[in-house]
Amino acid sequence: MFTNIEIDIDSIPKAEMVKLNPISKSYLKILYINIFIQYSILFGIVILAKNLIEEDWVSNVFWYAIIFLFLLLILQLVISILSFKKRGYALRNHDIIYAKGLLMHKRTTVPFIRIQHLETKQSFIAKKFNLASLHVYTAGESGGDLSISGLTFEEATRINQLLTTKIN
């Protein structure tokens, strides 16, 4: 017989109570390396500019530019460290949750029945640290997709397999 009982809001499982699993600590190293590469290029450009362009205003601005870049570097490092703690994921019986972001914290939940396909990716650097990222795609391009970076390779493949069985 078909029944349609009113839903008690309080009895619905609470997604906000779920404790998120932190991602692997070594991912922080990858973040450092990325920042290091970025800023070496930026510093490199400034220093090159100083040596190649022999005009007064360049050398006047040079130290300001260096100090500015240095402050930016420190700011980005601080933000990366703090926001690292904000990253986390969790699996429930019917969905997957992923949260990230310090200044703008976003927490996305994708129900398993809406997953279109899954992908495990490993960049060149991530391979050295035995890390991988898991991408969860839903239909359409409106932005409901997840990409969880900084999982250990074993973790990523395990979740991938688990989700694959859940989808089918």
Next chain:
Amino acid sequence: MYDFKNPSRQSIKGIAVLFGFNSYKILKSLFIAIATFSYYLIKGEKVFGLSLYQIILAVVIVFLFILARSILQYLNFKFYISGDDFKLSKGILNKEEITVSKSKIQNIYIKQNVLQQIINVVQLDIETAGDAKAEVKITALSRNKAKALKEELLSSVNLDNQEETVNEIKDEQKIYYKASIKKLFLEGFSQNHIKSFLIIAGFIGGLYSTYEDFMQELKLGDKFEALLTQNSNSVSTLIFIIFSFLIITLIISILFSIIRTFLLNFDLQVIEHKNTIEIKKGLFNKVAIILSPSRIQNIEIVNNRLKRYFGLNTLRIKQAMVDKKLQKHFSIIALDQLQVNYLVEKLMQRLSTTSKKEKPETYYIRFLLLTMLIPLVLFNVIAFFVFDNYFWIINLFVVPILLLMIYLKHKKAYYKLNDNILIVGDGSISTITQLLEIHKVQAVATKQSVFQKLRNIITVEVYTASKATKILYVKENRANEIVNFLLYQIESQRKDWM
């Protein structure tokens, strides 16, 4: 009847269509070269030391080349149906074989542009799941053959589609709504004319940058300057010039809005089938679109104060897996309130008003004020240094308008949630009502900035396959309730989203 088992080509007229398309492509890519060419020709100078005779010869050679290419394209373009697959081979040097399984076909469009209308052929686009753009385009078929092919392709394994299309053919087609000339005119008149102005301005700007040299040659600027200096002694003349310039711009913008509305929506018809709704419209570019409830993701109802007075609502429909170019045609204009309700019920479900309207927190106003203040202050500081002191007077106009916009934006923002449907209000000058069915939600997210965190306020984003809908600035515990409720509905009902 037509036999699709054996490979067949397009209609022989296809050469003309291909020729048209190819010429258009080449003309477009050579636009700047042609512009400079014509410029030198008008000035009567030789271009690259070529005589007129040589230029004509070059043009003839280019067109002969295009013609040859079109004929080869035509000869190499063959399609047929084998079993459950539609097969297409094309390409002159780079051969391409495309196989589309009938069951994967999502939609088949028959359309006609100006050229195709003149030589009386239609274009058939086949769209498949998984990709946003139409993969197969047959540019020239006779109307009967196109219809036969469409039927043949849809009459197959795909039960859902079969049901829809077979019904459509046998169904007596009922025209539900036809937009009258008067309604189209009113709709054009009550459009956002600022948008029209920007389109015109962009167009003129683009033309100007291409023909810059030519324009300078005409010395328009000097003449205008002369006109201004002649009359600069009287301020009233200057005001008169500015004023008439504004009026002329406004009139041109309004005319443009009206013409644009007519071109896009000429002979707008909404045809009711058993399970689907068909839209036909367009003057030069005729489009026919089938809306099927199972594939519709979001619906938006748009109007403004003036349009409500005339009884003009626009229904924008967002369907999954639709070519981006085609998506903008998925709208029906000039509907009255009853027609809107009827169509929404037909395409989605009955618009019930049982659940109550909930508003964003008042902190939203403060956020809007702050985001307004930063550019305003910046603008004023720059203006202070660049222009003279009296420039701040412009704030007397700008600030009240911005405040009004903020007031309206907060006033029009709300959300309603019940068991099956989410309704979100939005808009400042226009009023937008966004509807989506809960079983079509793909994912749910909450977003919180550091400032929102201090006040326990959060924004909920609800994603469907076509669009992200935002429920702005709700209290944290209410946001969690919404998220949990949506997830519970999706996961416990386990309904298909398409």
